[in-house]
Amino acid sequence: MSTEDQRQVNYQSSSKFTGIQLEKPTTYAAGLPAVKVALQHALKEMGVTKSTQGLFKMNQKNGFDCPGCAWPDPEERSKLGEYCENGVKALAEEATNKHVDAAFFSKHSIQDIAQWSDYRIGKSGRITQPMVLKPNQKFYEPISWEEAFNLIAQELHQLAHPDEAVFYTSGRSSNEAAFLYGLFSRAFGTNNMPDCSNMCHESSGVALSETLGIGKGSVKLEDFDEAEVVMVIGQNPGTNHPRMLSALEKCKANGGKIISINPLVEPGLVRFKNPQEINGIIGHGQSLTDYYLQVKINQDVSLLQAICKKLKILQDQRGQVFDLEFINQYTHGYEDLTQHLDQLDINELVELCGVEEALIDDVVDLLAQNNKIIICWAMGLTQHKNGVENIKACVNLLLLKGSLGKPGAGTCPVRGHSNVQGDRTVGIMHYVSPHLNKAIKQVFNFEAPTQTGVDVVHSIQAMHAGKAKVFIALGGNFVSAASDTIFTAEALQKCNLTVQISTKLNRSHTIAGKTALILPTLGRSEMDLRYGKPRHFTVENSMGKVHRSKGILPPASKQLKSEPEIIGGIAHTYFGKTHPVAWDTLSKDYDLLREKMSETLKGFDHINEKSKGSGFYLPNNVRDLDFSMLPHQKAQFSICKTPNHQLKKDEFLLMTIRSHDQFNTTIYGLDDRYRGIYNERRVVLMNESDMKDYELNSLDIIDLSSHYNNKERKVSRFLVVPYNIPKGNLAAYFPETNPLIPIDQFADKSHTPISKSVIVKIKKAAQ
Ligand code: SF4
16 A cells, blocks of 8 residues: 555544543442433434434334344333333434534545544544545545545446455344345355344354354244243343343243353343333342352363263253154254263363352253243353354254243244344355345346355455455444454555445544545434335344334434435446346335245245234244255264463453444443443453453553464553453453454354454553
8 A cells, every 4th residue: 555545543442541430340230220211312312302202112012123132022012111221222322413514524534544543533524515535635535425435336337346346334233234235245246245243143143043043033022031041151131132131030020040151241231120110210220130150261061061960960860851752853962062071071071161060050950840941042151162062052052952942942043133144044144045036037137256255354364365355344344343453454445445434523534545435324213205205124133023114203304315225326326227227226225125025035925014013923944844855854962172271370261242332333421330330441351360360450441452373462552440240351341442353363163253252461561
């Protein structure tokens, strides 16, 4: 890159401290403080009228889907409001009255903006018109939609091969937009479709597909009412999927037990004060976790194997612990698994996982007596080198207990972004689906490419190596979401063109290719009008239910286009009128687009009708106990290895985490209320005995570094916060610590970055 082209100077959040205050972690989640904080955010960003209008319709059957996580809505929706604190924050962020327009961009160069923290960048507001950053320029300037589409088409035409383009998707996009985008990528000739699930639940998808035949979970919301035991592993629902706490509360009220497995004791798993109930406002609320197993980072397999081994001993002694009828009829590999369990040394497993054996025995007793078991998990399991095996170890336990295909039991990977699951269902994937390609040929009359494309990690490597030259992002904040921030930023800057289809300003707009476009789009909550009539689109929740979403708020600007219209505009300009796909028509007529989706996608027949009301469930073979698509036509037990990090004396395992004021890469505020950390994000949570060993006091400043393949990566100036975390483990927020995660360190098979188990060293910095 030439020196004139060095427009971006800062790849990561500002390293300035913001004035930390520490308190004791709370002992519960939600309650009155959650209501208060939620309202403060709503009123500050949206004002009274918009807040009332928006919140009244969010997650209601005739309203719009929350732009936050993918937790499902109950059949009966509360009139008081069917949302949580983080849902309100997500809405406030999207429907903010603050705007980023041409005047803003003429005042702030991208170098200026790059100096700001992620929080400040995000708080700038909604982008109101298309903008372009021309080669060697420092300021974005306005561009018309037509010019923007022409510019993209021109760059795409100049590529030597379709694989020189990358089409990234974030989990916010609707089914309709994602379907059209995938269709365009395939018509263009590439499967280079990385998506945000590559960075989160890809390990779940791989593990579940290999063991159960479908890369999604099997439970429905009502299963929580009937579950006898719910295991929550590597997940913090109080912050990341708060309405899940209502489901856990109901499970407890019906006599169910909850086992939580996590390196940090998260208040949201301890007690829930449901803000919609009197007991939640003025009473003690509901205690949730019955057994809290504070496992060491990345030792979930050791713990799950210890549990399975102890269950096997009970099974051998007294029988009736495993569901042998289920195992015989539906599974393959039982003998191999039990032989493997027999060979494992229980003392070693207990030592590795760091959980007191008596507590493991209590959990084993509980599991031995019950068969309706749900296992929920999130990034705490998926973002490790052995992420896929972590999930397989969960599946082993469920298979041993026959806890699949019956009410109150099953797998529950909890998705973090509102339509991340739907995007994959409608065709956003980098691998080849022969079935989908065949359907595309039949419905759209073109041959889709048969070469596997690149996922997130490999798309970054391809851009860095100059093998990919155009990057288009349908939503998201790619540079802050991906691992190895500096490498990722360099990769994007090497592109000839980067295109960000966005609602709000984010750091990725400051990490630009030689030419960069920002194409502003409508948010979830905004009215999407065509000939004066509001249109709806569809999304799929974490449990495989597809339903409608219709925005009701006035758009932030008249110049915004919907995502399908932007994709259609690019495709129509690139292909012209003679292409077999009527891009222009399809991008505007969503009913017609959905009819085409019905013809192309499995389970989407009659979607226009079926998506009404609370929607419809997509087919799920695990619910039907049909494993005929697997190699042995049966669900598969797995042999999982216990991870061995072989840490040196001065090394720690670091997991990156979210704060409570954060949703993925969006920073709503600087507080992490449940953990008692206020007004600061540059912190490292550390065990007090480790602090003593390193002669560190609370709020001392340290630098962190990782060393992989002879390369040092560093982040500087973080404040030490003493915390209840296992010895030898650290936790710190992302994206601030993403630069420590090497691009080439990812989970086997799924390629999910190892964000939850990075080996790091610490060093005391100048105070
Ligand atoms: S639980 Fe998730 S989907 Fe529901 S309101 Fe909260 S953030 Fe939105």
